Amino acid sequence: MSEQTNISQGVHFQTVESGYEEQRIDNYLLAQLKGVPKSLVYRILRKGEVRVNKKRVKPEYKLQVGDVIRIPPVRIAEANPLPSAKLDQVQALQHQILYEDEVLMVMNKPAGLAVHGGSGLQFGLIESLRSLRPDAKQMELVHRLDRETSGCILIAKRRSALRSLHEQLRNKAMDKQYLALVRGHWQKHVKFIAAPLLKNTLKSGERVVRVDAAGKPSETRFRIVEQFAHCTLVEASPITGRTHQIRVHALHAGHPIACDPKYGDSDFDQQMQQVGLNRLFLHAHKLTFKHPQTEKQITVDAPLDEALRQTLIRLGGRCFI
Template sequence: MNDTTQQQVRWLTIDADYADQRIDNFLLAQLKGVPKSLVYRILRKGEVRVNKKRAKPDYRLQAGDEVRIPPVRVAERNPLPSAKLDQVQALNDQVLYEDDLLMVLNKPAGLAVHGGSGLQFGLIESLRALRPEAKHLELVHRLDRETSGCILVSKRRSALRSLHEQLRNKTMDKRYLALVRGHWQAHVKLIAAPLLKNTLKSGERVVRVDVAGKPSETRFRVVRKFANSTLVEASPITGRTHQIRVHALHAGHPIACDDKYGDPVFDGLMRELGLNRLFLHAQRLSFRHPQSGKEITVEAPLDDVLDRTLQQLGAAS
């Protein structure tokens, strides 16, 4: 089966949800699978028209604008999973907060936030199958596949803009729980170490501390000490890939059962206690509601595996 489809010329009328979005970002979302360079080429050549006129990439759409999108070849999207699948249905029980503009879920460990890289579907595709009436579901931020806990999803473009602005301005507060090797020293409260992302030949992404990397900061606080490990609260100030995991390693305290950055000996001891996943959990999320401005705080309980591990460590200490 051909993995691309030839589209026809499309005329779209912009509704209020997309008002004030840049035309280039709008096209990148509409033409999923089309290389960025091609999107900018059709803009440059004037093949994209707004109200029958050429538009520069930074043009901000207005409600009522008529946008012409020329025919381009786009990669076919993965079909949405069946809403009847047990794994998809189970997400209904993980909704921690929901209203007309957004939802917060307790993402299970092992579920990617979106499909791709050999995965048929992820969290966002599952939610779109469960909520077909919500036409604008988008991830506000991401969690690593093996990380569990609070993840924020917007239902409207206006909400997404507001929440992204809070992320940019660092007014959204995210708190994680991590179990790390050894005794974390209470005076180590901030790790500020630049992070550089590398992609290996296998396609695997690995991040390391490097002066050539992007500035990255994480706050840490000791929650509880055990015989050979510490439960810490981690608050990322910046939002880099694998940030908490690499900063914990940089401090000399890798996170339990981290298959990329962990300590095999420590991980072996944790597995004997029944820990079979990365001990990193997005426990709490605080943000301003995009409409009311009210402060919303949502907490996600630990899953049984993490909870049981802490109980066993406590009993042994």
């Protein structure tokens, strides 16, 4: 595994190509200067060290094709090389593609695979997909999933598709549905949870989220799918997209998700381990969105992996046999 090292980069100029028009300059720089702290990107913009066509611009400036951007010297982390497309772990992802066309892809992300490299990981999902699709130069994640969460994740292969899909997310026009196995019997009348979430980053870099009045507004819909003796399979549909939202809202309702290492209940987790569950039972099972080009509605379903399916069967479940 190669180490990340800092390298010094001199002043350089970039000409905006087709596909990047209408993107905000701050978002463009954050994508181009990977490894540079967000605060530094905004500082060089504020101080006028970044110029577009020799003029100072504000962070919200929208780029046009042919714009010439002056980027000052900054220290950036040298990116790890992409993994080999021949690696078994990378090749296996070919079989997890649920939908693909020339502008986007939907994957059934396996549990345990981070969406991107970093924090000691040489590569994640997006680096693996860039290795598998070397011609898709503009490939980017549309949204994220926690490392231990499996299921539907959307990837844009063109900047125009990314912009369209991000707009759907902002307008709450994209529907994401998750399956979660939670402790106890979920109460039938609890169909909607609105509880503000506050994110804290510990010194270790670990992110911890809690319900707090000072947090950001957060909303999740819940529906009972099947009840078992000591737990409930629920479908969760996040209306907002906060970090760990479903996990913390389930805990807030008194029903932590099975085998959640951060927000779970150890006694319940031991019960679940006895029926063979050894991972977080949270799976993004359905994704509905409007295609950026055809504007047709697309719904993609991600089947449960065998570990989750067998857990439900052992509990006496009938929905996913």
